[in-house]
Amino acid sequence: MPLRSAQISHATCIYVCYGFADRLAAVVGETGMSIILRLSSFLLVCIGVQIMWNGVSALVRTLHAAGVL
Numbered sequence: 001m002p003l004r005s006a007q008i009s010h011a012t013c014i015y016v017c018y019g020f021a022d023r024l025a026a027v028v029g030e031t032g033m034s035i036i037l038r039l040s041s042f043l044l045v046c047i048g049v050q051i052m053w054n055g056v057s058a059l060v061r062t063l064h065a066a067g068v069l
Contacts (some may be wrong), residue, residue, distance in 0.1 A: 025033055063069045 060069065
């Protein structure tokens with residue numbers, strides 16, 4: 001059941017963040033929102049690169065173990 005409580009807490013966090021998004025946008029302004037957007041985009045790219053790196057390295061290890069490389 002710990003997984004269930006973690007899911008509920010994450011859902012609650014997301015709900016609260018979406019609920020206050022308009023107020024947050026008004027407080028940080030256009031420049032602040034631009035910075036937040038760029039940082040979140042950068043983090044998403046980093047996650048994508050990490051996923052790709054893990055896949056390519058697993059493929060190379062498999063091919064090396066099979067004697068192809």
